[in-house]
Amino acid sequence: MTSVHGGVTNSGSQSGSSYSLAWFNLPLTQEKVIALDTSVVMNQFRTATPFTSPLAGLFFRTLTFLEHDIKPVFVFDGKPPVEKIPQLKKRAEAAGRSRPLCTGAASSQTKDCLELLKHLGVPAIQAPGDAEGLCASLVRQGKAHAAASEDMDTLPFGANILIRQLNAKRDSEIIEYSLPKLLEALGISHEELVDLCILLGCDYCDKIPGLGPKKALTLIQKHRTIENVLLHINRETHRVPHFWKYKEARQIFLNPPHTPTPELIWAEPDEEALVKFLFSGHHIRREKVRHRMEKFREKRKSLREEREKEKAAGDCRQTRMEDFFRVTRKRNRPMEASSSGSKKTK
Incomplete structure (x- = not known):
């Protein structure tokens, strides 16, 4: 979508x-x-x-x-x-x-x-x-x-x-x-957002040709459901697909299959297993894997020492994503997004 x-x-x-x-x-x-x-x-x-x-x-x-x-x-x-x-x-x-x-x-x-x-x-x-x-x-x-x-x-x-x-x-x-x-910002509910996404095209059913983002959003804001939208569009300029499975698509979004998720556990990397696996599969040279793991250990050690010092000093400094990633927009500033998005290929 x-x-x-x-x-x-x-x-x-x-x-x-x-x-x-x-x-x-x-x-x-x-x-x-x-x-x-x-x-x-x-x-x-x-x-x-x-x-x-x-x-x-x-x-x-x-x-x-x-x-x-x-x-x-x-x-x-x-x-x-x-x-x-x-x-x-x-x-x-x-x-x-x-x-x-x-x-x-x-x-x-x-x-x-x-x-x-x-x-x-x-x-x-x-x-x-x-x-x-x-x-x-x-x-x-x-x-x-x-x-x-x-x-x-x-x-x-x-x-x-x-x-x-x-x-x-x-x-x-x-x-x-x-x-x-x-x-x-859009003045709609989650259920209405789902219907908006279906109108504009998703993985689970066809879309209505000729219905762009601005028009679709206006229709959902005014009529609230796809069923009501279908009563108020021109069927000549916006032909509804035959056997349109929008209800099935809606259910996939709103009622996805329940999956009991296991406990999420992170452990220390196994360097020897990584070297063996990556080298034997011709993915990375042994020396490169070991060099990267050494840098990883040094970085983790440095962070631990820094935290211990801050804790001892009563420093309440927070770790910030922008220490690594560049901040490009603040929460209180709008972003103009293009009407054409990118979609992954599966």
Whole structure:
């Protein structure tokens, strides 16, 4: 779904929906748990470094997150809903593949990712369906502070905080979407946001052609449900798809499958296992792995010593995300977002 932030822009809202990570300014005693949509992370590596193993990127990025007090939880896609299969087939054809993987079975790369994360001491969970739904669930349950994904569908799934462009590059721009502030700015409920997203296009059903963000938002603000919207649009200029499964899509967002989530546990990385795994798979040279692990230990030791000194001195300084990531927008400033968004490929 590519239109939520477009709708905000075209609505003329003055409060905006995207902010810097000021909410990351937590006391040192608190953890910052982020639920990451793993397919997005891996796609970023494949796009940015097509001749380098994505596992190498996952190794380096995860260590950087841990060094800066971000505790990642990697969430993997499960079996997609049947409503999504037509969309997956279209993407497979566009990518030149014969057919999409719709069984939910773990691919060889997924198995490698799981093994790598185990050696890194980082929790990983397989979702019953799409990963962004479980990421949102972890946020709603209070088990994660935010969900990190490029897929805007994470918002209609109910993630109170969505982070986009979260990577391990210094001074990279990070965008935060606050669902409560978004709903307040648009003057709609969560259920109405779901209907808005369906009108504008999602993974689970077709959209109504010719219905742009500004028009769709106006219709939802006025008529509140898709059923009422259908009574007030021109069927000649906005042809409703045959057998339109908008009700099924709505249920996927509002009633995703319940998944008992295991206790989230982080452990110290196993350097020897990492060296063996990454080198034997021709992902990274032994010396490079050991050098990075040495830097990781030094960084963690330095942070521990700094905290002990601050605690002894009674310093209440808070660890800040902007120590690493560049702050580009403050919460009290609106952000003009383009009407065209980016969507991940699964």
